[in-house]
Amino acid sequence: MPRPPLERSRLNGPLRGSTQRRGARPGARPTPHSEAVIQFAWGVAHDFSNLLQVILGFAELLRAQHRNDPAVLDSVEEILTASHRAKRLVADLLAIGRRNPPVTQAVDVGPVLQRAAARLQPQLGAKAALHVAVDSGPQYAILDPESLERILALLCAFAAAGTPEGAAVTVRAARVASPGRRARLRISVRGAGRGVDRALVRRMFEPFFMKRQAGLGNGLELAVVAGLMEQQHGSIAVETAPGRGTTVHLSFPTAAAPAAT
Amino acid sequence: MKRRLLVVDDEPSIAKIVRKQLEVAGYEVTVAVDGLEGLTIAREALPELIVLDVMLPKMNGVEVCSTLKQDPKTRQIPILMLTAKAQRQDQDTGLQAGADAFLTKPFQLEELLEKVKTLLERSGGPPQTVTDATTSA
Numbered sequence: 001m002p003r004p005p006l007e008r009s010r011l012n013g014p015l016r017g018s019t020q021r022r023g024a025r026p027g028a029r030p031t032p033h034s035e036a037v038i039q040f041a042w043g044v045a046h047d048f049s050n051l052l053q054v055i056l057g058f059a060e061l062l063r064a065q066h067r068n069d070p071a072v073l074d075s076v077e078e079i080l081t082a083s084h085r086a087k088r089l090v091a092d093l094l095a096i097g098r099r100n101p102p103v104t105q106a107v108d109v110g111p112v113l114q115r116a117a118a119r120l121q122p123q124l125g126a127k128a129a130l131h132v133a134v135d136s137g138p139q140y141a142i143l144d145p146e147s148l149e150r151i152l153a154l155l156c157a158f159a160a161a162g163t164p165e166g167a168a169v170t171v172r173a174a175r176v177a178s179p180g181r182r183a184r185l186r187i188s189v190r191g192a193g194r195g196v197d198r199a200l201v202r203r204m205f206e207p208f209f210m211k212r213q214a215g216l217g218n219g220l221e222l223a224v225v226a227g228l229m230e231q232q233h234g235s236i237a238v239e240t241a242p243g244r245g246t247t248v249h250l251s252f253p254t255a256a257a258p259a260a261t
Numbered sequence: 262m263k264r265r266l267l268v269v270d271d272e273p274s275i276a277k278i279v280r281k282q283l284e285v286a287g288y289e290v291t292v293a294v295d296g297l298e299g300l301t302i303a304r305e306a307l308p309e310l311i312v313l314d315v316m317l318p319k320m321n322g323v324e325v326c327s328t329l330k331q332d333p334k335t336r337q338i339p340i341l342m343l344t345a346k347a348q349r350q351d352q353d354t355g356l357q358a359g360a361d362a363f364l365t366k367p368f369q370l371e372e373l374l375e376k377v378k379t380l381l382e383r384s385g386g387p388p389q390t391v392t393d394a395t396t397s398a
Contacts, residue, residue: 049366049367050272050275050366050367052366052367053275053278053366053367053368054272054274054275054278056367056369057275057278057279057281057282057370058278058281060282060369060370061278061281061282061285061370064285064370065285083367087367090367
């Protein structure tokens with residue numbers, strides 16, 4: 001039986017019409033539903049960050065005041081651990097809300113990818129080996145390194161979730177040049193999972209869509225990736241087919257190396 | 262002598278935790294619950310630093326900051342702005358109004374104390390032994 005062809009879709013500004021760029025297809029426009037979810041995410045993040053401030057603040061105060069009481073400390077540490085996870089969630093919701101664009105700069109992506117890989121491999125454990133490959137020499141692109149690390153964490157977890165036990169998740173960075181167009185730096189994250197059906201590719205970056213489809217994570221991961229990419233003026237393309245894995249390509253404007261000071 | 266700070270925040274729970282954290286760290290803290298009250302207290306009491314929320318009733322934090330920074334009597338008071346929105350726009354507006362530093366909610370105790378300490382050191386004034394609230398029993 002012939003294998004299904006790989007489907008490659010560009011998803012510039014996958015959720016918002018306002019940032020559609022040349023080359024984006026009409027299908028990448030946001031649905032009213034996803035716009036509503038974006039607004040909702042923003043509103044929740046705003047109010048919840050105030051509540052979280054109170055929880056975190058009093059828990060930290062308790063920890064400082066009961067440093068010699070193990071029973072109290074044990075409980076307080078649990079509150080703090082949950083609060084820090086909630087803080088991460090607030091940051092993700094703000095990314096989906098797209099109202100906090102990070103400061104981008106010329107960054108050599110090699111060290112960022114290696115640093116991210118060192119953090120991510122223990123989280124992936126024996127489930128998947130993480131392989132990183134970067135074109136030789138410094139590869140500068142305009143981006144926010146913190147956002148890139150978050151994106152890689154989310155995409156690697158997504159890739160590993162569908163990858164057979166012991167298979168590899170690969171991250172590759174390469175400069176891509178085509179005639180008449182500015183060079184781009186492309187970072188590709190590939191997982192050998194079951195792939196995504198063509199009809200679903202355009203919706204996989206909507207909040208909660210993949211959770212409904214495949215029960216992955218909390219359903220916000222790829223929506224956060226889309227928000228963070230859009231805020232950095234990057235673009236996303238997906239290469240996938242049922243049974244042939246999924247590769248998410250992230251594309252950033254390249255940059256010259258900063259002048260030495 | 263304790264250094265005197267003013268906290269301006271309309272959320273009672275946030276004002277309370279910020280006040281408590283700063284008091285445990287050895288500062289003397291006054292709280293105002295809206296922008297107008299914050300402006301009045303700042304002009305009368307001349308605190309050594311102001312922790313100022315951006316979104317406030319009656320007069321927002323940016324307006325309060327701008328007004329204080331235009332007044333020769335209060336312009337030297339360092340202002341640490343708190344924003345819940347984490348919006349770059351808020352920070353840009355605040356910087357234009359003369360804010361000296363920002364903290365995005367939710368922030369951690371160490372971040373608050375570090376910023377306050379740095380701003381007070383930068384502004385000079387009487388030396389102060391500050392208790393480390395993160396290590397005190």
